[in-house]
Amino acid sequence: MKKHLLFLFLFVGFSMYSQTGSIKGKISENNQPVPAVSIILPALGYTLSADDDGNYDIQNVPFGTYEVIFSSTGLKNERKKVTVDKTTPLVLNITLHEDNTSLDEVVVTGTMKEISRTESPIPVEIITPKLFKKNPTASLFEAVGMVNGVQPQLNCNVCNTGDIHINGMEGPYTMILIDGMPIVSALSTVYGLSGIPNSIVERIEVVKGPASSLYGSEAMGGIINVITKTPTKAPLISADYFVTSWGEQNFDTAVKSKVGSATSLFGLNYFNYSSKVDKNGDNFTDVTLQDRISLFNKWNFERKENRVFSLAARYVYEDRWGGEMNWSKKWRGSDSIYGESIYTKRAELIGLYQLPTTEKIYTQFSYNWHDQNSYYGFTPYMATQQVAFLQTYWDKEFSGGHNFLLGASMRYTVYDDNTPATASPDGLSNEPQKTPLPGLFIQDEWKINEQHKVLGGYRFDYDKNHGSVHSPRVAYKFAPNTNNVIRASFGTGFRVVNLFTEDHAALTGAREVVIAEKLNPERSFNGNLNYVKKITTDFLSIGLDITGFYSYFTNKIVGDFDTDPNKIIYDNLKGHAISQGVSLNTDLTFTFPLKVLAGISYMDVFQMEDKNGTGRLERSQQLHAPKWSGTFVATYTFPKGVSIDLTGNWYGPMRLPILPKDYRPEYSPWFCIANVQLTKKFTYGLEFYGGVKNILNFVPDDPILRPFDPFDKNVNDPVNNPNGYTFDPSYNFASMQGRRVFLGVRYNLF
Known part of the structure; x- marks a missing residue:
């Protein structure tokens, strides 16, 4: 029983x-x-x-x-x-809801701490992977161009190096961060966003205007902060491969794994373009040939009381060259066949550690090593740079709505090259530059009530060559309700300059570099006024974001391309420079499956200079700074997982570097680079996509002057060259790549 x-x-x-x-x-x-x-x-x-x-x-x-x-x-x-x-x-x-339109997005760049985007007193713009996948690119350098007022600018038609302009200001004024660490600077500026695997990027945050009170030198014009994915939140496997009809191939992948109490995210990016193309018939490659690999590994470690500890490393190798169609590596550094060849090796280490204390105290550290081995024609440029950075800060909330930040940092740079920049005073030996830059910063974010918030900040840096540098800033946010937000800010910025590492125009072509005098650090004063409005109707949700900006520069370092066609003369501006304008962003979400993002900017960027020593200031427009520009993204979603994206950038006339008696126009025409993409999503995280880039097939005319005589061997021929033109590849305002088809596949396994 x-x-x-x-x-x-x-x-x-x-x-x-x-x-x-x-x-x-x-x-x-x-x-x-x-x-x-x-x-x-x-x-x-x-x-x-x-x-x-x-x-x-x-x-x-x-x-x-x-x-x-x-x-x-x-x-x-x-x-x-x-x-x-x-x-x-x-x-x-x-x-489900979109990440990039959520009112609860968390941002860190404006205040160096996590805060809701709507609560931040500093306006921050965000690019998510979903946005820049609407126009897939091989590097983040191109992807950030989807932000209104941010302009990826190619500076050389041969080597295709470039920088990123914010509100019309040149690349050296833009600080590029990875996870909040200033590891992309100086020598690496022109390659800063190349080779970062798209698969490990969680979002990109953009702050326009000076942020030197938190981030120090180089943050004069704005900040681009690449936030990498937290390994614990990343897919198990992600992969993306695309190829274009020009022969470009890009492969991007990331794998998550768990080892004990640690979680790892390993990313790899490989890009190859090895097709010699000369569609304009000038015997020069239209696009630089590239072979690049980038490896990335990030670890998150579990600790008691959810304290933070992460460690990441990245390695990049790139071999790029552009030049005459019959150039090969045996002509590297010769004066027979012209080519610009650049080998780049780069290693980075980034870490964040929260101390085991009752107070919230964090230590951030980074180290990067950058080696460049290059020839511009027969001109060699061999340079290495090491930058070590250590920062500790205390994050404390006090009664009365005060959120306090106090920190100290030390940045140490060692730079060496084969130019006069690192020569000894007598010119007989080499003396690498060693630049310590200690700093202290303090910030108080005061929430007065639900409608009013004030942020005040101050930074003190000491440079051994320029002495004490002070950088204050103040910001105010007023939100009468959830549909209206007004932000106002004022700040100062400074920048210590290393000319040769920042301006590759100083090396490319046949111009001689002349430094008129000892260059002083640049200073800027900036004000911004931002208004955000949200409107909801029965069939449409509208977001409006309008910003007016004004920046005043003193001691601005400018390159004079006009006085002598054979020289670039660098000097502190004897006068001042101004960047001013207004930008408008719109976000339209319809009740039917259409979403539109569009932006328009008006900028007036110029300098007032005493050119003749008479005390009379003359106005000149900033190079590569169009008064009108804009972006657009339109997405329509069909049933069965099919969507179509139309994306693009358009620019008004921008001033270009021309030579005396140049037959080419001084200002570029109005032009638009538009792209279309069709995507089909399948089950199990698989999707296929394809489309056409530059569907209007726009390419510049006459990008290189005298391409048949790149070494200026016959420049003094009065019969065949009566105007004294020299070889010059700097007349650039858009890529030489015309229309091209692309096809790709993505896979994500969670």
């Missing part, structure tokens, strides 16, 4: 344990189905994907209570707790 009872209890218990149910439903966004969403039940180890219509069905779920996670690239994760206690299906419909 006892055996029968035991058997009965075991049978009933087993039957209860083995009872299962199911969970099913539909996943949508803006009333449209979302295909290929990953559905995860961590407790059971279940992972599956929604179908093309956003439907899902999880079978054989044992009775119990579970957390279900819904995840899709570019959309906010949704977590739901459910209880399965019936054999009939549990219906769970889910609505």
